[in-house]
Amino acid sequence: MITTRANIEELTTLPGELQELTTRVVRQTRLWRRERRDVQAELESHFREGLIELQQDGLTLEQCIKVLKEQFGDEVVLAKLIRRGKKRGRPMIYKVFVYTMAVTFGGAGSLGGLVWWRAQGEPNPTVDYVARLNEPILAIPEEQRAWPLLREAILQVEPMPKVLQELSALPAPDDQEWSMAESWVAQNKEALDLVRQAVQRPRYGYLYDWQSSLEYRIEDARRRGDETDRQELEFQLAELKTERNELRPLISLVLPSLRSYRDIARMYILDSRRCADHENWSQAWQELESSCHLGGLLLQGKTLIEQLVGAAILNLTLSEMVQLQQAHDAEFTDEAWLQIHNTKLWISAIQIETVIDFEQMTFEDVVQFVFTDDGQDNGHLLPKQYDEMVNAFSQTAPDGSGDSGWSHEAKLATMAAMHADRKSTLATYYQLWSEIARYRELPLYDAQRAEADRVLDQFKNDPEKQIRFAMVCNLMPSLGRADQLLRELEMNLAAMNTIIALQEFRRQAGAYPVMLSELLPDYLDALPEDVYSGQPLKYEMTEAGDFKLYSVWRNLQDDSGSSVKMNEPDSPNDPEDWVYWPVHD
Amino acid sequence: MEFERELLKGVLPMAVLKLLRRRNMYGYELVQELSRQTDGVLELGQSTVYPLLYNLEAQGLVEGVWQAAQNGRDRKYYQLTDKGAKRLERDLVQWGELVRGVGQIITEVISGQSSAIS
Numbered sequence: 001m002i003t004t005r006a007n008i009e010e011l012t013t014l015p016g017e018l019q020e021l022t023t024r025v026v027r028q029t030r031l032w033r034r035e036r037r038d039v040q041a042e043l044e045s046h047f048r049e050g051l052i053e054l055q056q057d058g059l060t061l062e063q064c065i066k067v068l069k070e071q072f073g074d075e076v077v078l079a080k081l082i083r084r085g086k087k088r089g090r091p092m093i094y095k096v097f098v099y100t101m102a103v104t105f106g107g108a109g110s111l112g113g114l115v116w117w118r119a120q121g122e123p124n125p126t127v128d129y130v131a132r133l134n135e136p137i138l139a140i141p142e143e144q145r146a147w148p149l150l151r152e153a154i155l156q157v158e159p160m161p162k163v164l165q166e167l168s169a170l171p172a173p174d175d176q177e178w179s180m181a182e183s184w185v186a187q188n189k190e191a192l193d194l195v196r197q198a199v200q201r202p203r204y205g206y207l208y209d210w211q212s213s214l215e216y217r218i219e220d221a222r223r224r225g226d227e228t229d230r231q232e233l234e235f236q237l238a239e240l241k242t243e244r245n246e247l248r249p250l251i252s253l254v255l256p257s258l259r260s261y262r263d264i265a266r267m268y269i270l271d272s273r274r275c276a277d278h279e280n281w282s283q284a285w286q287e288l289e290s291s292c293h294l295g296g297l298l299l300q301g302k303t304l305i306e307q308l309v310g311a312a313i314l315n316l317t318l319s320e321m322v323q324l325q326q327a328h329d330a331e332f333t334d335e336a337w338l339q340i341h342n343t344k345l346w347i348s349a350i351q352i353e354t355v356i357d358f359e360q361m362t363f364e365d366v367v368q369f370v371f372t373d374d375g376q377d378n379g380h381l382l383p384k385q386y387d388e389m390v391n392a393f394s395q396t397a398p399d400g401s402g403d404s405g406w407s408h409e410a411k412l413a414t415m416a417a418m419h420a421d422r423k424s425t426l427a428t429y430y431q432l433w434s435e436i437a438r439y440r441e442l443p444l445y446d447a448q449r450a451e452a453d454r455v456l457d458q459f460k461n462d463p464e465k466q467i468r469f470a471m472v473c474n475l476m477p478s479l480g481r482a483d484q485l486l487r488e489l490e491m492n493l494a495a496m497n498t499i500i501a502l503q504e505f506r507r508q509a510g511a512y513p514v515m516l517s518e519l520l521p522d523y524l525d526a527l528p529e530d531v532y533s534g535q536p537l538k539y540e541m542t543e544a545g546d547f548k549l550y551s552v553w554r555n556l557q558d559d560s561g562s563s564v565k566m567n568e569p570d571s572p573n574d575p576e577d578w579v580y581w582p583v584h585d
Numbered sequence: 586m587e588f589e590r591e592l593l594k595g596v597l598p599m600a601v602l603k604l605l606r607r608r609n610m611y612g613y614e615l616v617q618e619l620s621r622q623t624d625g626v627l628e629l630g631q632s633t634v635y636p637l638l639y640n641l642e643a644q645g646l647v648e649g650v651w652q653a654a655q656n657g658r659d660r661k662y663y664q665l666t667d668k669g670a671k672r673l674e675r676d677l678v679q680w681g682e683l684v685r686g687v688g689q690i691i692t693e694v695i696s697g698q699s700s701a702i703s
Contacts, residue, residue, distance in 0.1 A: 025632075039635070041659070046631065046635075053613070071630065073631065078632040081633075082635060085640045085642075088639070088644075089643030
């Protein structure tokens with residue numbers, strides 16, 4: 001037993017109990033190794049001093065140890081306090097690092113929690129937007145609806161042969177490909193007859209549902225001999241029939257084959273050329289009239305895409321009508337003139353308005369499918385449902401254009417955490433609509449009209465909006481171009497009517513009028529408006545006794561009717577003026 | 586006598602700084618000196634002094650330096666830094682005011698009690 005001062009001072013290591021106590025405390029501090037070494041040395045030094053001091057007071061080693069342990073205090077509390085004190089003394093760079101990590105991981109944890117919470121819940125769609133869309137159509141008596149006959153027709157239509165598709169314009173009887181075109185038209189005679197009957201009906205009447213679309217596509221696959229596609233579609237149809245009571249998103253609607261409508265219009269034009277070649281003017285005009293009526297029916301469609309296809313068909317047909325008149329008007333029979341007059345009356349009755357109901361309904365419908373709903377329009381975005389919906393919507397987008405893998409998941413997670421709630425999403429969508437609508441209402445010649453596109457682009461390019469209002473960015477259509485095309489169509493129709501009125505005037509008076517106003521009111525109800533100037537279309541008599549009718553067009557300047565071809569309405573280089581008459585070769 | 590922890594909290598660092606202003610000391614020595622110079626009023630649990638010293642060191646008020654003692658063993662001596670000296674000056678002034686103010690109140694209370702008794 002060690003009892004003397006000399007003995008204690010000679011100790012190189014502490015007695016076991018004190019050494020163990022020191023080691024335990026130091027271990028519990030969980031400090032860095034260097035810090036632990038320092039604390040260990042200091043506590044060992046402390047006990048050594050204590051042993052010497054107490055031994056001087058005459059205590060034995062055991063007594064010294066006992067006293068020191070008693071005076072030392074609670075080892076757990078001590079370890080904790082030492083750790084706190086030492087950590088405070090660590091370098092600034094360490095503190096910055098710890099703070100950064102805490103913020104990063106704390107932030108990531110919070111974000112993760114938010115994402116998890118946002119992923120919970122189910123959408124609760126309650127509004128049947130498809131039924132709402134079809135409601136006015138169902139109110140139309142069945143015998144007035146063209147769609148049932150059109151459906152029969154497009155199921156039969158053979159698509160345009162590839163050779164003809166590759167031509168820059170439809171062939172004429174003198175062209176090499178004419179026989180092919182003629183045989184294509186003959187092959188589709190029954191379908192064209194069905195459309196002739198269909199266009200006699202006043203209303204388009206297409207019912208927007210999945211069943212008829214799928215039935216059409218099944219028939220199309222059967223005709224193409226694509227067994228796999230057919231079986232897949234039949235499976236989808238069978239599934240659909242068992243889920244009749246379930247709401248399905250409007251955005252997944254499949255429209256009838258718009259390509260077939262275009263092909264039908266092309267066949268009418270080709271058949272019109274065949275009839276004209278045989279000097280059957282009345283039949284030639286009638287074929288063009290059927291095509292016009294088909295375009296007119298499509299203008300009644302509830303979707304913008306149907307409207308635009310209708311406009312394209314009308315523009316193509318009007319151009320053909322003008323060419324037919326210019327080439328052969330002297331040869332027209334009275335029967336043909338009567339038909340032309342009827343066309344003028346029909347055109348006068350057409351009213352064109354860009355449809356936006358479908359676009360807005362689609363947005364509201366997507367909202368009800370991808371947001372939760374507490375019954376009072378409050379809810380959060382469900383990223384998985386949103387992703388599925390957008391994928392379904394952009395199926396036609398080029399493959400590989402989207403994100404995939406981790407970045408896609410990260411984007412969805414970010415969106416889950418950051419996307420605006422249901423109420424704000426709808427409010428922002430309609431606020432943007434109304435802001436853009438103010439500019440869309442302006443005439444085409446008003447420079448401020450371009451603001452509509454700018455406002456939309458600015459919204460869509462804002463990085464914050466791209467996340468917070470991703471849905472609005474993805475689903476807000478850009479209507480500027482559509483508006484422009486439809487207003488141009490209005491002008492084209494008015495120009496067509498004016499040309500017919502001028503021909504009728506000349507038939508009566510023996511010459512064209514000096515001024516357009518002479519046509520009012522017997523031949524024309526109102527002067528045709530140039531949508532690019534707000535003034536009537538430009539009209540001039542030529543020295544040869546003919547006339548010139550033109551629009552100042554997109555450069556908004558009168559270039560004296562220089563330069564254009566009527567049959568190139570989407571020419572990349574806008575013509576200086578748009579000349580309706582005479583048609584250039 | 587056991588003092589309320591909260592009462593000691595502000596006093597102990599000042600007392601330690603005050604002792605270190607006289608001379609550099611190691612941990613065990615500080616504990617003994619505090620007890621001795623305050624007649625046992627500031628008698629710390631022996632281990633309590635180390636977290637206190639580490640905190641003062643972290644604030645830059647004291648600095649610990651290992652030195653070999655006469656007996657050849659290493660001791661960690663703590664010395665007051667300039668910053669610590671300034672802090673001590675400030676704390677002593679505040680403490681003086683506090684003692685004076687509190688002293689007055691306590692004197693009044695005690696004399697009030699005495700009058701009531703007599």
